[in-house]
Amino acid sequence: MNLRNIMQEELKTLFQRKSPVGLLLVAIPLLYSLIFGFAYSRNVIKYVPAVIYDQDQTAISRSLAQAYIDSERYQIVAQVTTQEEMEELLRENKALVAIAIPPKFAQNIKLGMASEILLVTNATNNMFANSVISSSQEIIQTFSAASSQKLLEGLNQMPAPALHAAAPVKMGVRIINNPTTSYTNFMLAGLMANGLQIAILLVAGTLIAKEYRRLSRWEGTSATAIVLGKLLPCWAFSIMAFLICLGVVTVCFGVPFRANLFSIIGLGSAFTFLVINLSFFFSAITRDEVSALQVPLLYIMPGLLFSGLSWPQLAMNQFSQTVSSLMPLTYMADTLRDLLLAGYSPVLLKNLLIMLASGSGLYLLTTFTFSQRRRKIQNQTSKEVPA
């Protein structure tokens, strides 16, 4: 068979009417994009359930409580009068944060003795705790500065200098690329790429393994041609799936698209090339089709979490960095996000080269393994025949 015949044959099996496996290539990443897009549609964590335990009950303490009520980060579920009630609500997870204002809060402030409030938060889920700590810092610092201004005015200062003396250094924050720290912008494109990689593993993973059972079909066809003939259709459909899903991610879920199209297509092509060749390699070395799918199982969640998409490379130790460098998604996820959000990635070219080079290396390994195993199986059968 020549290359063209092989490709036609492959397309036929990928999209045969009885079980059109090839559709998975588009369906899985599309499904992932939609599910996760909907799940993250609120983007930031708001309305953390909070309880206020105000032992002071003065105008000042109530104005602090009001600041929490006004913040969209919190939803006050109860104002309690005893410590037990507060702890009960925390224990039952009805509130994830408690703001306890001590007795004589206002009095101590006015006497210039300063006062402390207690903030209790449940950090079982870090996402809540992060949101609580940073927003509380803001609320309390603002409140403290306002109170301080009043106190200094009491020492014969004019309001403006008093405020400046209370807060002589301010912090301005500018968050670039993802100003609202949206979770969708942060995760969705990477999760889509992971969906694509899983789809490729599931579809391409069986393609080589199944040929060991029917080697007679391939008499006279070189291993290079067989693998290439299987690679090209898969690759074309994977790139198409990548572009469709990217369209969904940017159009339906509002992830910015600031890069030029060519760099995105280049990145997507290199990534799918690498993943297909990796699946082929697994497929060439395993016992049967089911194992060909199960071997990369260990790799699915690690592939995502070691990629630097969420837990950054800079926080990894040596071991994790080594593992990370073996995961295709490492060269894809962060770069794709940078391209989409910032329009530029400093490592684009490097990652492209790494993915293309290791993809080609795996391609050679696959053809080598396939032809070796083919020879071995053929030798065995030819020995069995005369017996």
Next chain:
Amino acid sequence: MNVWQICKREIWHMFITDRRRAIFLFGASLAYLILFSLLYGTHTIKSVPVIVYDEDQTQFSRSLIQSFDDSERFQIVGYATTQDDMEQALREKEAYAAVHIPQKFSQDAKSGRSSTVLVIADGANILITSTVTTAAQEIIADFSQKTGTLLTETNLEQLSPAAQHRVSPVDFHLRVLNNPTQSYLSFFVLGLAMAAFQQGVFLAVGASIQSEYHRPEELKNARPWAVITGKLLPYWLAATLAFFLTISVAIQFFAIPGQASLTSLFLLSATFIFAAVGFGSLIAALCNNELNFTRISIAYTVPAFVLSGYTWPQEAMDIIGQTLSYTFPLSYFSSTVRELMLAGYSPYLYRNSLILLLMGVAFIAVAILYYPRRLKQLQTREM
């Protein structure tokens, strides 16, 4: 064959003829536990590379820079001399944050006009962003307070403690419950191990059910309920064992807190495994071959984990996400396991155990109904 004989035959298969199944059951969760414990071994994000652009160049501005330098959250990787340098460093990812101190910073702050330090953070990875903003807020607030105190001391002739109290009259104490250092290891790893655990259970049970489709004659005379019960019981027992093995490794070797009582863990894990075994057998009974079963169960892993509410909370999902989340057994399990392990108590323990139990009963009932039909279908096709 009766239930007991099927059980014995199944155990033989699990550990001798098809050892793959035992490896899935015991290996998956342990492998994930070890792998991710190593990944999150640093617990929190530290040493974020930061670039400093100091236009003021006074002792005052340098003391602010010193505070950033002293913080373990930041690592100063360079000093820019122009705005372009600073932006270039951010663009090239040499730094993930920048601190820009304006001209006349010291003069403005000290002469009572107040001054603003600009902190620029890259928002692409929000884990880094939140580390940067929280730590910078703390450092600058502290610096501002010290400066304010000094100003009040000199300008208003106040004594030091009185001045400090007037400048920062309200402070807050933070008590972080259950995971005080906000360690990622305690937060994340258990859930990942549990996601893999569910996967291991699925693949083992799936292989077991699917293998009967290939050799229907062996269990020809057994009733469907006896086949399913006899097959699932050994997996339920083995998986419970695997669960406790994983938990003890987590506590012993990776110092994940283990506040939970044995009974509460047992109740939750037993019901979850029951539901997972049931779910696995149902999907396996529905699939026409092991290849498709494996495909489905692998594609299911990531959504089940992401939608379980383990990281992104269910409260913040929209209605579609929430509905999907409530149909997955993992949603009733992984967060509750974490609560039990970190806090020693979960208000949802009994509710979730009950839901899991009911789910398990429903799944297994449907599997028992469906299994003989599928078997017959496949037999007629072969004939």
